[in-house]
Amino acid sequence: MMDCKKALSETGGDLEKAQEFLRKKGLASADKKASRATAEGRIGSYIHDSRIGILIEVNCETDFVSRGDIFKELVDDLAMQAAACPQVQHLVTEDVPKETVDKEREIEMQKEDLLSKPEQIRSKIVEGRIRKRLEELALLEQPYIKNDKMVVKDWVKQTIATIGENIKVKRFVRYNLGEGLEKKSQDFAAEVAAQTAAKQVASPGKEQPAVAEAKGTVDTPPKATISAALVKQLREETGAGMMDCKKALSETGGDLEKAQEYLRKKGLSAADKKSSRLAAEGRIGSYIHDARIGVLIEVNCETDFVGRSEKFKELVDDLAMQVVACPQVQFVSIEDIPESVRIKEKELEMQREDLLSKPENIRERIVEGRISKRLGELALLEQPFIKDDSILVKDLVKQTVAALGENIKVRRFVRFTLGEMNETAKTENEA
Structure with missing residues (x-):
């Protein structure tokens, strides 16, 4: 009450200016908390019409705050904000790669409306345009969808001032259904x-x-x-x-x-x-476990009709849950595993002490068998299905293909574990 009274007094009773005065005060208060460690928080997701999916991690200082309604609403709204801004690719302008900035500068410098301008003026105009373009790519620079009079970063700082803890928007990933896939019309009559x-x-x-x-x-x-x-x-x-x-x-x-x-x-x-048929429709799904582990997954099929069916939805939901349950899984299939990973695994296995006494030809077979087993542990489709461990995930997918009559492809997934980037950085610093 006293803050409101002071704000109105300072602004001559102008309500709009008083709101701005309080917001600025809140921002200043938030800035003081920016150096505090943020190791807790939430993993959140937002799925729009099964065709756009967002997975996001937002950190705070304590588990108590992370489970509060204010912080939960912040995470949910940030996920929705990212879904509503298809041009956004980064959190802040500082995250935009140098090559992107250089490319933008090169394009702007060649625009015809600059040719008649003096050199020093031209440079200022270009820098201003680049700054505007970079802000279009950054989530925290977007007008907030629930109040376009402020940008997202100011809204985050207001929340900091409200709950009294530092908050960091750590990362996000967006999936657009079928992006990059060639879609073609099929002649079903033929x-x-x-x-x-x-x-x-x-x-x-x-x-x-x-x-x-x-x-x-x-x-x-x-x-x-x-x-x-x-x-x-x-x-x-x-x-x-x-x-x-x-x-x-x-x-x-x-x-x-x-x-x-x-x-x-x-x-x-x-x-x-059916495995040769084009699968460019489907669903994007997510699964969040206790707000600490989150998965975003895209599974494709041939038609929108099948993509919206209950059986296909159940498959997508089960696959997302499967990824959460298998922390060692990093790839969809064995074929997706890079050659560099295979080479590294072979080097490690060849140096194992229990192989030194084995003949050369036997040693090679043992190593190949162990590598095959290890690669299977990294691939989602090679995992025992969590609801029926007598079958593998790839068999579950093929059974669903047979039941629905369309080709199905598990295209990609991403998993966030709360604080894993912080832990990695801490380990590297200690090393």
Whole structure:
């Protein structure tokens, strides 16, 4: 109350100027806290229509403040702010790479409206334009979406003044669905016609194998008699069609476990046929665990219809949760792992003491086996699925491909762990 009274007195009772007076006072107060360490905070995310995704880390000084409603609202609004500013690429102007600044300067210096200006004036105009351009690229320089009379950095400083702790916007990542992927229109009528023609060619020979199967041969034993109850149980456990379940049980002699595996393999085989189709639609999803670990992931499919289906959404959600549960995972697949990582792993394995006594040819095989295992630990698709560790994530994806009838690609993901950049810097300084 006394601060408000003083502000109004200082500004002659002008309410707008008094608000500005208080904001400036708040900013000055916030600046004093800027040197305090920020090792706590929150990981937050914002997903817009499953097509734009933001993952952000904001730090503060204590866990108590990080769990408060004011700080939580700050993190949520910052994530939304980043989503609303597609041109933003960095936190502050100082983060913009030198090559970007040099390129902007080169472009501005060649603009025709500067040619008639004196050299010293031209330089000032260019620097002003560059400064404006860099501010367009920086999140903290954007007009705040809930109050465009202030920029984001001032709003952060106001929050500092309110809660009494230093706050640092540490980092953010934005995913735009399908960015960089080539999208093409598909002629579905031609595709259906091609599939129909293929079935017509295959149809004349269909009856003969069926007769042979019914009779049985020397090489193929007669199929087991399958009860309706067993078919029903398999159908409930797998979601497969009744005839598929009956055939699977018949092929595996009524063994329920083997029949499940048979159906899975059949699904995987069907999925492989679709792997060449273009996947440029899909979803961006996120999963935040206790505000301390966050994952942003993009999974692509062929059509927007499938991308909005519940089964595809469940897959994306499960994959995001899977990444959170696997801190060692750094890549989508083994093929994504850089050659430099493979070489380093081989060097480490070749120097292991337990290999020194082994013959050269045996040593090489052991090393290759260990490297293969290690690379599998780094790849998301090679992990046991957290909801069913009898299958790998890549098998889960292929089962979903078979169920939905479209190609699916896990394109990319990013994981933030609260304070991990601070810990890395601390370790390097201690070293």
